Amino acid sequence: MYYTSGKFFERWIDMNDLLSAERKTEIAQQARKLLIEHNEATLPIDPFSLAGKLGLEVRYGEMLGNSIGELKGSTIIIDERLKNDSPLSRCVLMHEIAHHQLQHGNANKNNAHTKAEIEANFFAIEALMPEPFVRKALEIYNSQKRETVFDSLEEYIMYMFNVTERKARQRLMGFNYAA
Numbered sequence: 001m002y003y004t005s006g007k008f009f010e011r012w013i014d015m016n017d018l019l020s021a022e023r024k025t026e027i028a029q030q031a032r033k034l035l036i037e038h039n040e041a042t043l044p045i046d047p048f049s050l051a052g053k054l055g056l057e058v059r060y061g062e063m064l065g066n067s068i069g070e071l072k073g074s075t076i077i078i079d080e081r082l083k084n085d086s087p088l089s090r091c092v093l094m095h096e097i098a099h100h101q102l103q104h105g106n107a108n109k110n111n112a113h114t115k116a117e118i119e120a121n122f123f124a125i126e127a128l129m130p131e132p133f134v135r136k137a138l139e140i141y142n143s144q145k146r147e148t149v150f151d152s153l154e155e156y157i158m159y160m161f162n163v164t165e166r167k168a169r170q171r172l173m174g175f176n177y178a179a
Helices: 008-016 021-037 047-053 087-101 115-128 131-143 153-161 165-173
Strands: 057-061 069-072 075-079
Touching (some): 047 115, 115 165, 131 153
16 A cells, blocks of 8 residues: 555546456455455454454564555565554555455555556455445434534544545445545
8 A cells, every 4th residue: 555645536536447347346255255254244344353364464664665564475564653553554454455365466566556556455445344334334324414423424434444534435436425
């Protein structure tokens, strides 16, 4: 996972279009299958537990360049600045688990726009915010909109799934929701 400059949200639309509908379906199915196989069905999904179940070691260390996460064999290294269980560390970890599950190997990770990076981002979103759970969250939010303490749907999704605002917005795009 990489920091990118500029307007990532708008670029996500274009980058996401690089994946065919068939490939998106395949990736979503792989993400759901992973959660089912490892009994990850409570919110928020716990990528740290999932990594352990997959035999992946999670370490924190100094990262070079723009990288904030990396998969090296069966070890995932996350930037030490993200050492707490923050939404960003959870998203980075699931992104790296995605590389493992999608068997990307040593893809060119120096370019945030490679197909492998786009696929890993899509997988992470699908795994951290499974469609049935998001649909239920949307139903609850819409039925309680006037009584909620959240200022926006994005904020509610961020809270429910413990993800970053960027990931919440990207997920909501799949439900034809625009902020």
